[in-house]
Amino acid sequence: MNAQLTQINPLTLIHRNRLLPVPGSVNVREGQRVAPEDIVAEASIPARHYLVDVVRALSAKTLSAAEKMITRKPGEVLQKNDIIAETGGLFSRVIRTPGEGRVVSVNKGRVLIEAESTRIKMQAGLAGKVTQVIPERGATIQCYGALIQGVWGNALLGCGPLTTDYESLSGELKTSAIGVTSRGAVLAGGTCSEAFLAAAAQEKIGGLILGSISSSLISTALELPYALIILSGFGDHGMDELSRSLLATYIGRDVSINAVKWNRLTGDRPEVYIPLEGEAHAYEEQAMYTSGQTVRLQTGAYAGRIGRIESLLPGVTLLPSGLRAAAARVVFGENLREIIPLSNLDVIFSNDRFIGAPDEGGVLWH
Amino acid sequence: MKSGLAQPMSVLGIEIGDVHTRGHLFDIVENSYRLIASSSAPTTSFYPILDIGDAIYEVLSRIQEICGRTLIEKSGELILPALPTGDGVDQFYITTSCFSSLQVVAVGLLNDVSLDSARKLCNATYANLLESIGINDRRSYSQQLDTLLTIRPDLVIFTGGTDGGASRSLLRTAELVSTALQLLPRGTRPQILYCGNQVLSAQLKDVFERYTTVRSAPNIRPSFEGENLEPALTELDALVMEKMNEEIGGLKRTSPLCTTPPQLKNQGFMRMIKFLGRQYDPLKGVLGLDVGMNYSMAAYSNDRVSILNTFNFGIGSGLEAFLRKGDIKDISRWLTFPVPDTVVSDALWNRSLFPLSVAATKEEIAIEQAVLRQMLQAMMIDLESREIMPSLRFEPIVLSGCTVSHVADPVRSLLLALDGIQPLGISPLILDKHSLLPLLGTIAAHNSLLAVQLLESTAFSNLATVVNITSKTRAGSPLLYARLDYADGNSFEVEVKQGSIISLPLAPGATGLLRLRLTSRAEIEELALIREPIKVQGGVCGVVVDARGRPIVLPEDQGRRIELLKEWEFLLGAA
Numbered sequence: 001m002n003a004q005l006t007q008i009n010p011l012t013l014i015h016r017n018r019l020l021p022v023p024g025s026v027n028v029r030e031g032q033r034v035a036p037e038d039i040v041a042e043a044s045i046p047a048r049h050y051l052v053d054v055v056r057a058l059s060a061k062t063l064s065a066a067e068k069m070i071t072r073k074p075g076e077v078l079q080k081n082d083i084i085a086e087t088g089g090l091f092s093r094v095i096r097t098p099g100e101g102r103v104v105s106v107n108k109g110r111v112l113i114e115a116e117s118t119r120i121k122m123q124a125g126l127a128g129k130v131t132q133v134i135p136e137r138g139a140t141i142q143c144y145g146a147l148i149q150g151v152w153g154n155a156l157l158g159c160g161p162l163t164t165d166y167e168s169l170s171g172e173l174k175t176s177a178i179g180v181t182s183r184g185a186v187l188a189g190g191t192c193s194e195a196f197l198a199a200a201a202q203e204k205i206g207g208l209i210l211g212s213i214s215s216s217l218i219s220t221a222l223e224l225p226y227a228l229i230i231l232s233g234f235g236d237h238g239m240d241e242l243s244r245s246l247l248a249t250y251i252g253r254d255v256s257i258n259a260v261k262w263n264r265l266t267g268d269r270p271e272v273y274i275p276l277e278g279e280a281h282a283y284e285e286q287a288m289y290t291s292g293q294t295v296r297l298q299t300g301a302y303a304g305r306i307g308r309i310e311s312l313l314p315g316v317t318l319l320p321s322g323l324r325a326a327a328a329r330v331v332f333g334e335n336l337r338e339i340i341p342l343s344n345l346d347v348i349f350s351n352d353r354f355i356g357a358p359d360e361g362g363v364l365w366h
Numbered sequence: 367m368k369s370g371l372a373q374p375m376s377v378l379g380i381e382i383g384d385v386h387t388r389g390h391l392f393d394i395v396e397n398s399y400r401l402i403a404s405s406s407a408p409t410t411s412f413y414p415i416l417d418i419g420d421a422i423y424e425v426l427s428r429i430q431e432i433c434g435r436t437l438i439e440k441s442g443e444l445i446l447p448a449l450p451t452g453d454g455v456d457q458f459y460i461t462t463s464c465f466s467s468l469q470v471v472a473v474g475l476l477n478d479v480s481l482d483s484a485r486k487l488c489n490a491t492y493a494n495l496l497e498s499i500g501i502n503d504r505r506s507y508s509q510q511l512d513t514l515l516t517i518r519p520d521l522v523i524f525t526g527g528t529d530g531g532a533s534r535s536l537l538r539t540a541e542l543v544s545t546a547l548q549l550l551p552r553g554t555r556p557q558i559l560y561c562g563n564q565v566l567s568a569q570l571k572d573v574f575e576r577y578t579t580v581r582s583a584p585n586i587r588p589s590f591e592g593e594n595l596e597p598a599l600t601e602l603d604a605l606v607m608e609k610m611n612e613e614i615g616g617l618k619r620t621s622p623l624c625t626t627p628p629q630l631k632n633q634g635f636m637r638m639i640k641f642l643g644r645q646y647d648p649l650k651g652v653l654g655l656d657v658g659m660n661y662s663m664a665a666y667s668n669d670r671v672s673i674l675n676t677f678n679f680g681i682g683s684g685l686e687a688f689l690r691k692g693d694i695k696d697i698s699r700w701l702t703f704p705v706p707d708t709v710v711s712d713a714l715w716n717r718s719l720f721p722l723s724v725a726a727t728k729e730e731i732a733i734e735q736a737v738l739r740q741m742l743q744a745m746m747i748d749l750e751s752r753e754i755m756p757s758l759r760f761e762p763i764v765l766s767g768c769t770v771s772h773v774a775d776p777v778r779s780l781l782l783a784l785d786g787i788q789p790l791g792i793s794p795l796i797l798d799k800h801s802l803l804p805l806l807g808t809i810a811a812h813n814s815l816l817a818v819q820l821l822e823s824t825a826f827s828n829l830a831t832v833v834n835i836t837s838k839t840r841a842g843s844p845l846l847y848a849r850l851d852y853a854d855g856n857s858f859e860v861e862v863k864q865g866s867i868i869s870l871p872l873a874p875g876a877t878g879l880l881r882l883r884l885t886s887r888a889e890i891e892e893l894a895l896i897r898e899p900i901k902v903q904g905g906v907c908g909v910v911v912d913a914r915g916r917p918i919v920l921p922e923d924q925g926r927r928i929e930l931l932k933e934w935e936f937l938l939g940a941a
Contacts, residue, residue: 001407001408002420021554022553022554023553045515045551046515046549047515051507104545104549112511114549151719151720152719214708214712215708215711215714215715218715233712233716233719233720234711234712234715234719235712262719264413265466265613266413267412267413267414286414286415298720299713299720299723299726300726303716319725321724321725321726321727321731322775323724323731323772325724341723
């Protein structure tokens with residue numbers, strides 16, 4: 001059975017496509033080094049228009065009369081108070097633009113003006129090198145570094161120095177932890193309250209990494225001005241020990257967050273990147289469940305906990321719920337063993353850098 | 367020997383779902399088609415595999431192991447047609463719901479007329495209506511234009527105007543759509559489905575075709591009272607199938623092997639409910655409900671009318687849409703143990719993140735069943751709002767999908783269905799144990815014999831015949847005496863109290879005569895029924911008399927509510 005994989009990877013080769021949803025212009029070239037906040041590509045999408053009905057506004061008697069009054073052509077750029085149409089004559093009446101814009105069309109005595117367009121700016125999202133330019137759409141960026149994949153994000157990008165401590169990573173972030181040093185920084189913790197989310201917004205932090213969060217805060221999280229990534233799910237179970245250890249190692253280093261929504265079709269997933277010196281292979285993206293694998297539980301009483309598959313059980317197993325499913329015996333710590341359906345396990349992939357069964361708080365890679 | 371059938375065939379059906387790919391092998395056993403083996407594997411049309419082939423291969427490998435028949439060659443190719451040795455299959459079918467829904471904006475004239483029909487059109491298939499723009503819209507022209515530009519839908523359904531009716535308003539609306547098409551960059555422009563005033567069809571098609579692809583269909587609202595959704599639905603389904611072929615990796619490669627082109631899951635489901643609707647009591651009609659992982663379906667049909675609603679919610683990734691609209695308290699009220707709403711909410715949101723996950727504990731499965739109840743209720747409310755069903759009396763009710771697969775105990779399946787549907791009158795409840803209905807509907811287009819014979823097989827089981835009684839009597843008061851006379855001359859009698867639910871044992875396949883004797887204080891719907899004994903079919907849960915009233919009202923107090931829910935489970939003998 002194909003395993004579900006999650007990277008909590010201390011060092012790997014990362015390459016990510018950063019593509020516009022519509023055609024636009026690409027601002028980078030192959031080989032160029034980029035910072036997370038650099039704009040790789042951008043596009044303009046028409047967003048706000050207004051329609052000027054010259055027939056009605058100037059009481060034109062016929063359509064052709066109205067069209068003669070219109071002084072603008074499609075494509076013309078207008079400044080505020082520019083004249084769009086005028087009756088002419090000694091006591092000429094005029095229509096002026098209420099703001100800046102561009103004439104989109106002149107049709108049947110009506111002038112359509114594009115007042116505003118939305119600029120879509122595709123940021124690099126991670127520090128690295130451009131390895132491929134995709135014309136009109138964006139680029140592929142590559143770097144070496146630590147990679148932690150999450151499960152939920154609020155659709156924003158963020159970056160900054162990682163500012164946290166092991167106590168916060170193990171428990172709930174307190175509002176008292178937010179100070180002047182938090183501005184522009186990426187904070188990380190096990191979980192947090194709504195008050196913390198609000199306080200962090202006021203302090204203009206660069207991003208927030210949490211192990212888990214209450215689902216009651218989803219609406220709030222989607223309105224935050226900074227990137228929020230959830231690593232293992234909803235609830236109060238906090239951060240797993242592998243993510244915790246990895247983040248603790250890199251306190252003070254620059255990290256980037258891509259808090260994109262998880263898309264199973266495309267594989268886009270919320271992620272944390274920590275660029276590092278050194279080289280490594282790309283990580284595996286497919287694996288089968290086997291004994292000895294390090295796993296994280298997705299749901300239930302053990303949600304977010306790290307364990308190791310001791311053995312795969314043959315056939316299907318009758319679960320306490322009454323359902324039957326392929327399952328494994330998973331060992332947590334030294335002695336706790338539980339039968340867990342394979343479908344509820346994420347295999348934690350680490351380029352073989354995790355050694356043995358994880359211990360609380362230990363550094364788990366070479 | 368395959369005798370008695372004109373063209374005996376072995377048939378392989380694959381359903382590619384949003385989470386699981388299921389395979390079913392059918393063949394002839396004793397002159398009749400039977401389900402030989404089933405298997406499933408996680409769907410592989412997602413990253414990183416992006417091809418349905420892997421999951422199909424895994425499913426076929428397991429089916430081979432189960433039935434000892436070779437279906438795939440060493441090269442990995444499906445053996446088609448079957449060999450004289452019996453290996454391989456003669457027919458191969460695919461049905462799927464593994465794609466994202468079409469994002470739609472409806473543009474028309476009146477909200478209560480053409481735009482209402484457009485909404486129904488979207489509800490019938492995998493289309494998500496994001497916005498409607500009509501002539502009574504209070505937004506300015508430029509705001510409507512900006513809305514179209516911001517949403518960037520896959521499709522604009524352009525409707526409005528009765529055939530031969532006024533055209534000026536429609537032309538003005540067409541100008542709005544035409545302007546939006548011009549402003550959107552090529553490659554991001556929506557397609558147009560024109561299904562409005564037919565007098566303008568050719569003219570407007572010409573206008574829109576300058577910018578995008580246009581499909582046209584007869585007017586969905588040819589007159590003020592009349593509605594004609596079918597032809598437009600065919601076009602809409604064709605668009606959904608185009609998207610399906612684009613999104614599902616490996617489908618185009620696999621399609622030529624199929625006996626008929628791959629079908630949408632909801633089409634197959636509806637075909638079977640329509641077929642059943644012609645077989646049963648025309649005054650009642652057949653109800654089919656299927657809660658899936660991403661989408662759900664509710665279908666109703668009798669000999670005159672039929673209706674299909676496809677919902678953009680389910681028990682997997684489709685949970686997010688459902689949770690955003692609803693109140694978590696409506697879900698947690700069905701739980702038989704005290705648990706904070708936040709825990710229920712967290713569990714369900716996690717389920718939406720991990721659609722492959724399985725409920726491992728009793729608490730987890732109870733939470734899933736609670737949300738399934740609410741989904742069934744939402745589906746019934748929507749069906750009722752269409753005002754097509756003459757009543758909430760059905761014969762039978764067919765349950766498919768997660769309402770079956772996510773429940774291990776038949777009693778809980780029964781309670782889940784009754785709590786969610788809350789039917790009236792007398793309804794047999796049938797479980798589609800392997801969720802075969804959509805696939806059978808797809809196969810039926812080419813091999814109707816298989817579909818008919820499978821319906822009569824053990825792949826479908828009668829869960830119970832339920833007699834639903836409503837009364838205004840106080841809870842706990844004696845309501846009626848129910849006596850079930852068995853074929854062997856024995857009988858079973860029980861007193862039914864208001865607010866209770868009881869079961870009279872009657873094995874699946876057996877029949878009995880049910881006599882209801884009302885007490886003086888009770889009222890009952892379908893009064894005529896109590897004058898004569900009612901012939902009832904047995905089921906896994908026997909014959910059930912549901913006297914809990916309609917709608918079912920649960921106590922506000924959590925303790926009393928849990929006690930009552932447990933009592934209902936106990937009365938029916940839940941494990």
